Amino acid sequence: MRGLVAGVLGVIAIAAVAGACGGSAKATDDGGVGPTCGSPLAPGAGEATYYDATGAGNCSFAPSPDDLLVAAMNVIDYGTAAWCGGCIEVTGPTGVVTVRIVDKCPGCAKGDVDLSREAFELISPLSAGRVPITWREVACNVSGPVAYQHKDGTSEFYTAIQIRNHRYPIAKLESRDANGAWEAIPRVDYNYFVPADGLGPGPYALHVTDTRGHVLEDLAIPFGELETNPGAAQIPVCP
Template sequence: MTDASTHPPATGRPLRRSRRGRWLAAVGAALLAGALGLTLTLRAGAVPACAAPLRDGLAPPAAGVPNKGKATFYDSKGAGGNCSYPAAPADRRYVALGPSEYAAGAACGGHLDVTGPKGTVRVLVMDQCPECPPGHIDLSREAFARIADPVQGVVPVTYRAVADPPLPGPLTFRIKEGSSRWWFAVLVADHGNPLRAVEVRQGGRWRAADRQDYNYWVVPDGAGPGPYTIRVTDTRGHRVTAAGIRLAPGKVQRADVRMYGRSSATRSPAASRPSTPRPTVVSAAPTPSAVATTTGSAALAPAAASTPGCGD
């Protein structure tokens, strides 16, 4: 669905995945595997009970908890999937989860380590597989080839969510097309762990944004004209604040703060700003300034992390 140029609809956008391409690849490979006399043992795993419950019992895979299931593969054709990323990751290693583990977008941006017959690969959660039951994951063709021979089409796997994976860089923010001072939607990326909350500073208080199935965070009645100060909290308790995010729909703005790690240690706002302006390397939009506030304990498990208050 093409983004509206005016006030966007309240409903989420439809899935952008090509089911036909995926099934042609998987079914064709499976038929060939059958002709070769290959026998596969498939085990479907359930969603871990210790994962933090979200909407109607849906929850992404819990960090460190092994899940047994099966994997197929598909090709996103370069698109960023139902998580609305501008593009697939450069290494083309990504995964789509079934509705129960995609959890209405709550799994977006997290990472899985997937182990199959040939080895292990780390993948970014960026898409939903509508027909996949719990335990069935749909890998990119490139990721599947790292763990199995693609001729097999479907293989048994073990997968687990990764806690605090290495970050590719600072946080990025993308204001959705159609946003204005009266309707606000932002996509946050490069956060490592799945996100628990996104808040926007307005009038001296923090306003909670609502996560949509397509991974944008929305304030339905808007957050003013900007620039915006946005506070991001992940499922492991890490929390950072980025300031100076501009109302520039469709532009990817890179902050100067990471969700955790080298540049996100607790420090004062004055100490967190570089002495000279950094150029924006993602788009022509002005570079936002960003400050780190607090970071949660790395030992805090997703199920134990508390939801931050929005009025403090």
């Protein structure tokens, strides 16, 4: 299978994709998979405000000083970190901007988005403070494969894994149990997948499903506290 990424830790992985409508496709030369795509998440409408963003927030991503086109999603649409790492295109009174969701906004009504200052000024003068918007899911502009981030304090008894560098929001993460069956890992509010009893010392066989129905399968992701390990492939941009 082409497009396999050999990580510095010798990750051995296989990537596959299954579309929401039952289609599938081989990996492409650039490490992507597809082209089958399911329906996007529902669009939204509400009001935008702004804040002094760093790129960090409730989604537990690291600060991104070179990429501050980010936003906090209202707590209703945020759910249990459902939008973390996904991107939306926001249309305001004077422009359009694409932002990555990195935080939640507890004081925002459903449909509202709290934009970084840098993003807000691309759709409205800052002096407006609060403006009407519409927004929809779009692909994030990423390169390279998805990545698996292990949380601090992770051990064979307490495993916490986050998916990073993905094009569309992540719907589900599964691990393969001792009997070879895929078992869903619960997601927590701060955007890690945390099984009740840990996953053991690794390496881990993991199954990632995004909100468009694509599936990535990585069969040997190594364990390492605070380590970021590359997966085998990246999801393509849906038409």
